[in-house]
Amino acid sequence: MNRPDTGPALRPDAPKAEWRAWARARRAGEADVSGAVTAHLATFLHERGARRVLAYRALPGEPDVSGLAAQFTLLTTRARFRPTPRLTIHPWETATEPSRFGALQPPATAPQVSLDEVDAVLLPALAFDARGVRLGYGGGFYDRLLPGFAGLTVGVVPAALVVPELPSEAHDLRVRWLATEAGVTEAGVQPTR
Numbered sequence: 001m002n003r004p005d006t007g008p009a010l011r012p013d014a015p016k017a018e019w020r021a022w023a024r025a026r027r028a029g030e031a032d033v034s035g036a037v038t039a040h041l042a043t044f045l046h047e048r049g050a051r052r053v054l055a056y057r058a059l060p061g062e063p064d065v066s067g068l069a070a071q072f073t074l075l076t077t078r079a080r081f082r083p084t085p086r087l088t089i090h091p092w093e094t095a096t097e098p099s100r101f102g103a104l105q106p107p108a109t110a111p112q113v114s115l116d117e118v119d120a121v122l123l124p125a126l127a128f129d130a131r132g133v134r135l136g137y138g139g140g141f142y143d144r145l146l147p148g149f150a151g152l153t154v155g156v157v158p159a160a161l162v163v164p165e166l167p168s169e170a171h172d173l174r175v176r177w178l179a180t181e182a183g184v185t186e187a188g189v190q191p192t193r
Contacts, residue, residue, distance in 0.1 A: 010022055012166065012167055013167060016138070016167055019126075019127065019135055019167065020135065022127075023126035023127040024061075026127075027061040027158070030160055030161070032064075033158050033159075033180070033181035034058075035067070037180060037181055038063070038068055040179055040180075040181075040182075040183050041065060041122070041156070041179050041184065042068060042071055042072075043184075044154070044179065044184040045068070045071075045119075045152075048119075049119070050152060051073055051119055052072070052073045052075060052117055053068060053072045053074055053075065053118070053120045054074075054076070054089060054115075054120070054122065055075070056076065056103070056156075057076055057095055057103040057105065058124065059124070062124045063179075069092055075090065075091060075092055075113055075118060076089075076091075076092050076095050076106065077089055077090070077105070077141075078090060078099070078107075078108070078110070079099060079101070079139070080108075086144055087141045087142070087145045089113040089114070090111065090113060091111065094106035094107070101137075115145065115146075115149060118151055119152065120151050120152035120153075121149065121152070121154070122154050122156050122179070123142055123154065123156065123175055125155055125157055127157060127161040127166060128157050128162050128163075128175065128178055130163070130164055130178075130188065131187055131188050132153075132175040132187030132188060133165075133168045134155055134173050135166050140171070143172060147173075152176065153175040153176050153177065154177040154179050155175040155177070156179045157180060158180060162178060162180060174187065175187055
């Protein structure tokens, strides 16, 4: 996996706001890697016996994983804000209305699915680090959804947005796997040369 130069101004202890600005700018210049990422994910998920996959509806600049719907039972999320911010899980095909973030989401009345029924979770991000630390958009939704989840957690991002180290806090979610256009690798494991 490529390890891009993050530039002299971005150290691992730089504020997350600076990292988010860097990631947005870097992402704007990246080519669409959706096809390659989806192909690698399909192989990876089949090899591990995953059938029910919680996936995200892509925002501009994120790899679009919707092509997996032909091979897996895809599920997606709805962001809810009351009484507390959280994600609920729903069948993929129920995502018919735009969310406040711009991606399609299920309506509030869509049937819900328990996280216990999910084999793998694909997580979007602005960036990931080689250890599996996720730089999200700042809402903490996945951090609240996934503590204790025993299935596969896979960060999905262009390789140019995987950096050696991001700032992290104790509550920040780490994924076990990273999926890019170069393949799926275990987080924290150095690629062989």
